[in-house]
Amino acid sequence: MPLAIHCAGNGGPEQLVVVPVEVSSPARHHVRLRQTAIGVNFDDVYNRTGLYPLPSLPHGIGQEAVGVVEEVGEGVTGIQVGDRVGYAIAGAPGAYATHRCVEAWRCVPIPRGIDDVNGAALLLKGLTAEMLVRRVWRVGPGQRAVVHAAAGGVGLLLCQWLRHLGAQSFGVVSSREKAEAAQAHGCHHAIVEGEEDFVACVRAATKDKGVDVVYDSVGLLTLMRSLACIRPRGMLVAYGNSSGAPLPLDLLELSRHGSLFCTRPSLSDYTRTVQELQRAAQALWTVVQQGAVKPPPITTMPLIDAAGAHRFMEDRSRIGAIVLLP
Numbered sequence: 001m002p003l004a005i006h007c008a009g010n011g012g013p014e015q016l017v018v019v020p021v022e023v024s025s026p027a028r029h030h031v032r033l034r035q036t037a038i039g040v041n042f043d044d045v046y047n048r049t050g051l052y053p054l055p056s057l058p059h060g061i062g063q064e065a066v067g068v069v070e071e072v073g074e075g076v077t078g079i080q081v082g083d084r085v086g087y088a089i090a091g092a093p094g095a096y097a098t099h100r101c102v103e104a105w106r107c108v109p110i111p112r113g114i115d116d117v118n119g120a121a122l123l124l125k126g127l128t129a130e131m132l133v134r135r136v137w138r139v140g141p142g143q144r145a146v147v148h149a150a151a152g153g154v155g156l157l158l159c160q161w162l163r164h165l166g167a168q169s170f171g172v173v174s175s176r177e178k179a180e181a182a183q184a185h186g187c188h189h190a191i192v193e194g195e196e197d198f199v200a201c202v203r204a205a206t207k208d209k210g211v212d213v214v215y216d217s218v219g220l221l222t223l224m225r226s227l228a229c230i231r232p233r234g235m236l237v238a239y240g241n242s243s244g245a246p247l248p249l250d251l252l253e254l255s256r257h258g259s260l261f262c263t264r265p266s267l268s269d270y271t272r273t274v275q276e277l278q279r280a281a282q283a284l285w286t287v288v289q290q291g292a293v294k295p296p297p298i299t300t301m302p303l304i305d306a307a308g309a310h311r312f313m314e315d316r317s318r319i320g321a322i323v324l325l326p
């Protein structure tokens with residue numbers, strides 16, 4: 001019997017419960033997948049807590065998975081039964097499941113040489129990194145960037161991709177172990193927040209010039225201080241809220257820090273068409289296959305322990321990504 005994890009209500013990880021489900025044949029333009037590896041993302045925590053509300057409660061949860069196509073709906077072209085595909089953001093959350101129907105156009109082939117677990121650790125986080133370094137801000141040789149949560153799932157990919165593009169990164173992390181992990185994944189200067197002040201470190205290392213771009217996924221605890229790291233006319237990219245939603249930003253702050261730009265990108269808005277999605281996935285698989293960007297360290301856990309995976313996601317001890325196995 002197919003199983004899924006439902007979020008029963010907003011609250012702690014105990015809200016994630018295992019339920020038997022029926023998965024019908026795929027509707028027009030959809031495919032049905034037998035899922036083999038499911039990526040856990042911090043955004044799933046926001047859905048569970050209610051920061052990013054689910055469409056209703058109880059509701060399925062999870063945004064990405066890799067699996068095998070079991071059945072194709074009417075009108076689907078380019079995907080066949082037996083294909084190995086992955087998706088990252090495909091309609092409402094519901095990826096924590098053994099089987100699922102999703103819109104066919106949201107599926108991307110997983111190249112040979114990337115196994116299902118690595119695919120599920122790479123797809124959503126890697127597409128996010130692609131969006132951040134190639135499209136939200138075009139990173140080039142000689143640029144400097146601050147990466148918050150540099151030893152997290154997205155952070156380790158971001159550090160590697162920045163180095164690949166010839167940029168220097170300052171990675172902010174919460175422990176020495178994480179600092180070592182970030183450096184082992186291409187980060188040039190790791191800063192252990194708590195032991196050091198990241199603004200002071202960045203300003204000193206750049207001789208007070210500041211960096212071109214800050215990638216801030218931590219939000220509440222860091223966003224305002226991130227502004228002080230940026231050179232005039234540089235960019236603040238606020239793309240997450242792992243410490244809580246940031247306080248409202250006074251536009252005059254952007255002027256005070258030197259005519260800064262600020263954006264709040266979402267992967268869904270950067271993969272709005274099949275062409276955008278496929279181009280982004282192609283860019284990701286290219287850097288992975290070149291060996292320039294390696295998958296992060298992965299902890300696998302059983303799907304039925306999704307609650308445990310969320311506890312691990314939130315306790316800040318983790319390095320890299322978590323993948324659930326059905």
Ligand SMILES: NC(=O)c1ccc[n+]([C@@H]2O[C@H](COP(=O)([O-])OP(=O)(O)OC[C@H]3O[C@@H](n4cnc5c(N)ncnc54)[C@H](OP(=O)(O)O)[C@@H]3O)[C@@H](O)[C@H]2O)c1
Nearest residue numbers: 041042149152153154173174217239240241242243266267
């Ligand atoms: N905008 C988008 O489209 C998009 C897409 C994907 C992901 N994201 C965002 O990108 C970020 C990274 O996602 P991820 O899945 O790879 O997660 P992650 O970075 O692996 O985990 C979150 C990290 O945030 C840091 N953190 C700081 N304060 C925290 C707190 N109070 N509680 C828990 N963690 C805290 C921790 O690193 P330290 O302990 O080193 O501080 C933790 O490892 C998240 O904020 C996510 O929402 C955004």
